[in-house]
Amino acid sequence: MEVEPIRIVAFASGNGSNVRAIYDNIQRGSLSADLVGVISNNSGCGALQFARENSIPALHISLRQFSTAAAYEERLLNVLHERAPDLIVLAGYMKMMPESIVRAFKNRMLNIHPALLPSFGGRGLYGHLVHEAVLDYGCKVSGVTVHLVDAEYDTGPPVLQRCVPVLDDDTPETLASRVLQEEHKIYSDAIQLFAEKRVQISGRSVRICAGSKK
Ligand code: GRF
Numbered sequence: 001m002e003v004e005p006i007r008i009v010a011f012a013s014g015n016g017s018n019v020r021a022i023y024d025n026i027q028r029g030s031l032s033a034d035l036v037g038v039i040s041n042n043s044g045c046g047a048l049q050f051a052r053e054n055s056i057p058a059l060h061i062s063l064r065q066f067s068t069a070a071a072y073e074e075r076l077l078n079v080l081h082e083r084a085p086d087l088i089v090l091a092g093y094m095k096m097m098p099e100s101i102v103r104a105f106k107n108r109m110l111n112i113h114p115a116l117l118p119s120f121g122g123r124g125l126y127g128h129l130v131h132e133a134v135l136d137y138g139c140k141v142s143g144v145t146v147h148l149v150d151a152e153y154d155t156g157p158p159v160l161q162r163c164v165p166v167l168d169d170d171t172p173e174t175l176a177s178r179v180l181q182e183e184h185k186i187y188s189d190a191i192q193l194f195a196e197k198r199v200q201i202s203g204r205s206v207r208i209c210a211g212s213k214k
Contacts (some may be wrong), residue, residue: 011093016047018091021184121154
């Protein structure tokens, strides 16, 4: 079945390996999407550099560039309306998304978190701190959560979750790299479900409808 590509805009602050994985899956034909913009608060980040190298519109937008929060939000909203994404994906975006933007894209904004929420999430739990906390607790599994974004950190309802085993000799680095490999698959899988219009959202209940048989 031909699936109409959905337009996505990615927000990222760091290396951008998730943005890269999404882009690669689009190029490979396994993800039906158009990456129509990458936005970052961090002008020197790998995600923006990758976007520029691949002729994807790349924008540096940071609160610091504006004298008021309202002006910053207006700029974000204008850019987003101009890019007209069906879906916004936060991929290692280290800033809280303003509430006005979350509201404007309700149920159309995803985030990826490198653990099984609601454990090991929330303010202050990001990057390696997540994996350190998982190991300190002695967990036997960790994982990845792709969830809808609401106005808090990591509290929106999950769309997809997958487990990743914790090994006895794991360090935060080895666990992070195993989790990241899963992130690179699950994010495209989640976006593809939106492209196929198979995601039904009602409050905190996110159901994935069966796909049509090929
Ligand atoms: C990922 O682990 C993501 O889950 C977290 O930040 C990391 C970003 O990695 N929020 P990258 O910039 O996509 O390489």
